[in-house]
Amino acid sequence: MSKNNENSQNTSVLIKGIEEYIKSDEGKRKATVYDKALQERVASRLKAEQMDWETLHTRVTI
Amino acid sequence: MYHVESFSVENFCKLLSQYCVETSTQVIETKPHIQYIAKYLQTLNVQTIVVETDYIDHDYLTGFAAYHVKCFYDYKRKCVRLHFFKEAFEQKDLAAFLRGEKENLAENLCNSYGGFMVLHPLPKSIIGRTCLATYDDDSRRHFPTAWPIRAFFCGLELSVKALPFQEQDQVAGACATSALWSAFHATDRLFHHRVPSPVEITSSATLGMPVKSRVFPNKDGLTIEQMAHAIHAVGLEPYWCDLKNQKNLLEFRALVYAYLACGIPPILVIDLTREKSEENNRTSIGWHAVTVTGYSLLSNRSRQHKDGEFLYKSDAIDQIYVHDDQVGPHAKMVFPSSDLDSHLTTSWGLSSGYLGIRAEIVGIVFPLYNKIRIPFSQPGNDIDTFNKALEMVGLPWLTDTLEWDIRLTQVNCLKKEILSSKLTNPDLREKILASPLPRFIWHATATNDSGLVADILFDATDIDSGKYILRIDAHDPSLRELLAYAKLNPTTDIGKIFSETLNKVRTSHVTD
Numbered sequence: 001m002s003k004n005n006e007n008s009q010n011t012s013v014l015i016k017g018i019e020e021y022i023k024s025d026e027g028k029r030k031a032t033v034y035d036k037a038l039q040e041r042v043a044s045r046l047k048a049e050q051m052d053w054e055t056l057h058t059r060v061t062i
Numbered sequence: 063m064y065h066v067e068s069f070s071v072e073n074f075c076k077l078l079s080q081y082c083v084e085t086s087t088q089v090i091e092t093k094p095h096i097q098y099i100a101k102y103l104q105t106l107n108v109q110t111i112v113v114e115t116d117y118i119d120h121d122y123l124t125g126f127a128a129y130h131v132k133c134f135y136d137y138k139r140k141c142v143r144l145h146f147f148k149e150a151f152e153q154k155d156l157a158a159f160l161r162g163e164k165e166n167l168a169e170n171l172c173n174s175y176g177g178f179m180v181l182h183p184l185p186k187s188i189i190g191r192t193c194l195a196t197y198d199d200d201s202r203r204h205f206p207t208a209w210p211i212r213a214f215f216c217g218l219e220l221s222v223k224a225l226p227f228q229e230q231d232q233v234a235g236a237c238a239t240s241a242l243w244s245a246f247h248a249t250d251r252l253f254h255h256r257v258p259s260p261v262e263i264t265s266s267a268t269l270g271m272p273v274k275s276r277v278f279p280n281k282d283g284l285t286i287e288q289m290a291h292a293i294h295a296v297g298l299e300p301y302w303c304d305l306k307n308q309k310n311l312l313e314f315r316a317l318v319y320a321y322l323a324c325g326i327p328p329i330l331v332i333d334l335t336r337e338k339s340e341e342n343n344r345t346s347i348g349w350h351a352v353t354v355t356g357y358s359l360l361s362n363r364s365r366q367h368k369d370g371e372f373l374y375k376s377d378a379i380d381q382i383y384v385h386d387d388q389v390g391p392h393a394k395m396v397f398p399s400s401d402l403d404s405h406l407t408t409s410w411g412l413s414s415g416y417l418g419i420r421a422e423i424v425g426i427v428f429p430l431y432n433k434i435r436i437p438f439s440q441p442g443n444d445i446d447t448f449n450k451a452l453e454m455v456g457l458p459w460l461t462d463t464l465e466w467d468i469r470l471t472q473v474n475c476l477k478k479e480i481l482s483s484k485l486t487n488p489d490l491r492e493k494i495l496a497s498p499l500p501r502f503i504w505h506a507t508a509t510n511d512s513g514l515v516a517d518i519l520f521d522a523t524d525i526d527s528g529k530y531i532l533r534i535d536a537h538d539p540s541l542r543e544l545l546a547y548a549k550l551n552p553t554t555d556i557g558k559i560f561s562e563t564l565n566k567v568r569t570s571h572v573t574d
């Protein structure tokens with residue numbers, strides 16, 4: 001087997017393994033966990049960009 | 063004229079009493095700034111102080127012309143400047159050098175320069191433009207806002223890497239004005255605008271705005287809206303992030319690091335709180351503004367992350383350094399040891415007998431150049447999305463210790479960094495160095511225990527709905543294979559998982 005064929009076979013093993021992992025229970029669990037974490041982070045960034053009238057008009061005095 | 067004195071805390075206070083005739087010795091000796099600066103000079107290992115009398119200070123003179131000159135009392139127009147040196151020498155040595163009899167002193171003076179401090183001839187508020195060397199910029203402490211500031215003394219060109227600091231005088235402005243003034247010195251270096259004096263900052267902040275009480279003397283400070291107005295007045299865009307309701311300080315750390323790494327100083331608005339003796343809760347002392355000048359990174363942190371966690375380099379920040387006009391230059395603010403606490407400790411009020419003062423984060427104002435249009439939240443969200451995709455495909459050797467470093471950079475800084483780096487792929491190196499790139503770029507670097515994993519470049523000048531990812535360069539072979547497959551097979555499960563990221567990539571710059 002030539003080296004190129006060997007690499008090609010390794011690549012397909014990697015991709016095949018990933019496709020199986022995505023469908024597995026552990027893959028689905030990870031997807032749920034990270035989806036929740038992502039939503040939380042996005043929501044917190046969205047909150048940070050919102051303008052609050054009272055905050056913007058409080059005096060910075062000290 | 064000049065006067066040379068060896069440095070000690072006592073001599074420092076003695077000189078201040080001698081030259082600040084409007085302020086009593088008792089006030090000088092108990093003033094928290096003086097105590098802080100004296101200790102800071104000890105840390106810098108300062109050996110000698112040289113006093114330069116009759117010094118003309120532009121910022122003081124502008125405030126003097128606008129206010130003090132119209133007082134009945136005859137306030138002085140000229141200031142005094144103290145120069146600090148880490149080399150020990152005496153009055154006779156400097157005199158001999160000035161007479162041309164000791165030429166080798168020039169090199170020693172230049173090499174040992176620790177900075178200067180201007181003294182205003184006013185009652186109580188004596189600390190004017192102060193440029194002191196930072197703590198050592200080592201692998202732990204970083205001061206991206208500091209830059210070489212020249213000081214001329216008796217024909218000598220001295221230089222110190224610093225960011226100017228001065229205390230509020232409650233005439234030209236309060237803390238917000240001082241924080242803006244320091245920040246403008248850093249943004250001027252990056253974006254080339256005129257740096258207004260404190261009195262001009264307060265004037266522009268309040269111009270055309272509804273005022274509740276008098277503008278000068280400015281005892282009431284500024285609102286955040288007025289601070290934004292002052293930023294706009296120098297030709298920059300104010301970007302406000304409200305961080306009052308954050309669960310922890312991770313987003314705060316990420317934001318501070320992302321802009322500070324580029325040299326843009328975040329102006330931090332904090333709510334200072336103290337313990338209520340009679341109840342088990344806290345009471346607000348008031349809101350305060352400080353300019354962030356640097357940060358410290360813990361080096362011995364475990365990179366192993368928990369399930370559902372995104373790991374950033376900025377998570378390892380354990381301290382920030384701020385120009386706090388109530389404390390002094392590069393004052394430490396320390397993060398709590400637990401992620402559940404959302405306050406920082408501060409040296410504010412220590413000398414006033416306040417105990418247990420906390421700085422609760424209200425938000426950050428960033429003074430930005432108008433072409434920095436994509437805010438941190440977008441590359442932040444995109445990196446988290448990409449990270450989620452990597453977790454979903456189950457490559458633990460890649461993701462278990464994966465850490466992201468997201469920071470704003472300028473094209474010339476990025477190319478300089480690549481030129482001096484050990485990027486092993488010569489084709490990639492040549493391609494990036496020779497490519498035309500936008501002036502402002504968000505640069506995200508992923509590393510794990512094995513080394514460099516990927517670099518992603520975002521066009522910070524683009525519109526937020528555009529394809530603003532300039533390129534994704536995967537350095538890890540398995541990631542390279544994976545992204546190539548996802549790009550060629552967008553309808554497969556793998557292709558769909560990465561589609562959100564890959565669809566934002568302009569042209570075909572994915573992991574060539």
